Amino acid sequence: MTRLDSSRSLRWLCTLAAALALVVVLFPVYAVIVGSFESTQTLFSGTFYWLPHAATLANYSTVIQAQSGHVLTSLIVALGTAALALIVAVPAAYALSKYRLRVTVVLVSSLLICQIVPSIVLATSLFIVFHWTHLVNSYPGLIIADGTYAIPFAILVLRAFFFSLPNEVMQAARVDGASEWQTFYRIVVPLARSAVITVAVFAFLNGWGDFIFALTILSGSGIEPITLGIYTYLGNYSTDWGAVMASAAFAMVPAGVMLVLAQRYIASGLTAGSVVG
Amino acid sequence: MKLLTKTRHRGLAALAAAAVAVTGLSQVTAFGATKITLTEEDYFNTPGQLSALAAYTKQFEAAHPGVTITRQYVPFANLDTKLLTQATGNVLPNLLAVDNPFVSTMISTGQVVPLSGMKGFSTKGYYPAVINEGLSNGKYYSYPVAGANSVALIYNIPMLKAAHVAPPKTWAQLVSAAKALTTSTRYGIALTCEAAEDTTWQWEPFFWGNGGKGNFSNIASAPGVQALSLWKQLVTDGSASKACLNWSQTPAASSQYIAGKAAMMVNGPWNFPTLNLNHMYYGKQFGVVPVPVRVPGQKSIVPLGGEDWMISKSGGSAAQQLAFDYIQGMQTPAQELTLAKAFGYLPGKVAVAQTYLKQVGPEWKVFIDQTLYARPRTLGLGVKYPKISQAVWTAIQSALSGQQSVKGALSTAQSQINTILKG
Structure with a gap:
């Protein structure tokens, strides 16, 4: 076998593996979309139909009006979480990677420890703190709560990226007369664009998919993200699976658009810092 | 390589802190002195349940000017956890409708008030199993929401x-x-x-x-x-x-x-x-x-299944009395019949259940007859x-x-x- 042949077969093998993984990962999405066009009776008939059996738009007409406001809420929360994560994490990660502080080791390890605490534990204590500080039932409260996971993750990813940034770049800027701040926002931030977009997307998804914090921190304020909205159809005595599927499909749209727009930055952002340990 | 003076990284830290502080500006709630808002949490989600409760609330608000009832839906699977979290912060809603096996847990938090001492409270006429759901140490803590159900x-x-x-x-x-x-x-x-x-x-x-x-x-x-x-x-x-x-x-x-x-x-x-x-x-x-x-x-x-109303300590005695009036108003025969029909439950009182049987049809007979021998879980x-x-x-x-x-x-x-x- 020639070298060309073997590299070609390897490529086929890799493609096949990727396709298989994709099938496994995408099947639930497919099932949700098919299910969103089925009546609840069909969904419970015990037979899985690859294409909608008796396609109906009834689920969507139930859902779109009822859930649009919730999708908007989710968008506000997710964008807010992304913004908060960037505002805190970009400078913090830069400082933790480029300046020698005595507390760096402690800070970085506490960022890791933050991620170990299960969200339900955090939610209960945050609820009490937020109650004292009047942050329950508010967008800022929910955004800060979602930030408790988004920010440490963002700092860790960005810090790895900043390590890969040669110090000479900053020194050159300084030689040219740039102040410390100018170096940061004129040179460093633009260079870190991929990494910044990557962490913004992850923070967005963090806020978008959150259920526990929203459940704990919100009550009776009219603020209700789509993750809670979907549960309107899951009850003790009645469950409208068709509507659940349609809400899920409907809710995928904004997050999906966001991901498609950001995807070309994500791969480079995640791998950028990976060569430096 | 030390690039920055100490004051500068304090600057970065201050920026981060300011970001958190700015987002903290929130919540300016208007709360007039003469107005009172009662909060309520439940997991009801069928159209019948929702419209029956909304109609009753509207009627109650019309009869009590200045009173607003704010309802919060919580998914069935999460209501218990949420209520326990709120109990730890002493911020339970004024009214809570809980699944009856959870009534005892709520009593044990010490954050709900017994109904026994409230003016107008009565256990008369109820199926023993229905009203005993909320019985603890000789005091009653609950009223049925829309009666009860069984299998x-x-x-x-x-x-x-x-x-x-x-x-x-x-x-x-x-x-x-x-x-x-x-x-x-x-x-x-x-x-x-x-x-x-x-x-x-x-x-x-x-x-x-x-x-x-x-x-x-x-x-x-x-x-x-x-x-x-x-x-x-x-x-x-x-x-x-x-x-x-x-x-x-x-x-x-x-x-x-x-x-x-x-x-x-x-x-x-x-x-x-x-x-x-x-x-x-x-x-x-x-x-x-x-x-x-x-x-x-x-x-x-x-x-016996079904939900029970409970009243929390939140808001002091005025709010508690008002909350009690709200659930007491649902215990009239007419309301019991309306709610039981909307929920698909059996009325909680023996005599009302007999009227109900005449109105809704014979498919209810078995359920109504067996309620006399039912047992609260x-x-x-x-x-x-x-x-x-x-x-x-x-x-x-x-x-x-x-x-x-x-x-x-x-x-x-x-x-x-x-x-x-x-x-």
Whole structure:
């Protein structure tokens, strides 16, 4: 076998593996979309139909009006979480990677420890703190709560990226007369664009998919993200699976658009810092 | 390489802190002195439930100027956790509608007030099992929301006729009927055996009706062994699907029945609207009989389901009194009838239930008759009930899946229950 042949077969093998993984990962999405066009009776008939059996738009007409406001809420929360994560994490990660502080080791390890605490534990204590500080039932409260996971993750990813940034770049800027701040926002931030977009997307998804914090921190304020909205159809005595599927499909749209727009930055952002340990 | 002076990285830190502080500017709530807002949390989600509650609230607000009731929906699976979290912060909603096995847990938080001392509170006329849901240390803590519900055997009339089978009254008849009704495309009966409370709840009529004790202290003796052996036999006969290990009572098991994949099910009256929607009507397509008993002469003892109103300490005595007026207003016969109809429940009072039977139809008769002998799940057990229930459904699952023998599974449960009861 020639070298060309073997590299070609390897490529086929890799493609096949990727396709298989994709099938496994995408099947639930497919099932949700098919299910969103089925009546609840069909969904419970015990037979899985690859294409909608008796396609109906009834689920969507139930859902779109009822859930649009919730999708908007989710968008506000997710964008807010992304913004908060960037505002805190970009400078913090830069400082933790480029300046020698005595507390760096402690800070970085506490960022890791933050991620170990299960969200339900955090939610209960945050609820009490937020109650004292009047942050329950508010967008800022929910955004800060979602930030408790988004920010440490963002700092860790960005810090790895900043390590890969040669110090000479900053020194050159300084030689040219740039102040410390100018170096940061004129040179460093633009260079870190991929990494910044990557962490913004992850923070967005963090806020978008959150259920526990929203459940704990919100009550009776009219603020209700789509993750809670979907549960309107899951009850003790009645469950409208068709509507659940349609809400899920409907809710995928904004997050999906966001991901498609950001995807070309994500791969480079995640791998950028990976060569430096 | 030290790039920055100390003041500068303080600057960065200050920026981060400022970002957090700015987002903290929130919540300016207008709260007039003469106005009062009561908050309420529940998990109701069917259109009937929602419109009935909304109509009552509107009427109450019209009669009490300045009072607003703010309702918050919480998903069924999460209401208990959320209420406990709120209890730790002493910020429970003024009114809470909880599933009745959870009433004792709420009482144990110390954050709810007894209704016994409230002006106008009365237990008169209620089915004992209904009002005793909220009884703790001689004080009553709850009123039913829309009465109560329970389970019975619902069967498909055409299928039974075609198989020349009469509705079963005893376990032996149930076994043979289920066998005769099983074909290649359907099972005789749809059981519920998922790892959840509704499995214990479905099994309780079999166990209690056969002499099982309310606190499950004799679960590994004859009453328990016989009751679980019956379920096991239905599965080993192939009369009940083994897939029931994943089935909830509603909608999983009920959908099997509605789709014609099961000829019988143990289920409750909240299914009537769905059955009618699927062109199944009482007396023609479906019939209702009590859960069969082992030997003639025994009486089916069902658990009671439904939700109860409780009032929290939040807001002081004025808010508590107002909250009490709100739930007291629902206890009039007229309101009871309206709510029970909208919820698909039975009214909580004996006399009202008789009026109800005349209004709603004969499919309710079995449910109303058996309420007199019903048993609240948490009576005498309080917060121990959920733990015991878990031991019970675990035993049912492990026996039906074949992991353990019926006796083995029940003796495991027995030792767990003994520990829970002692604790």
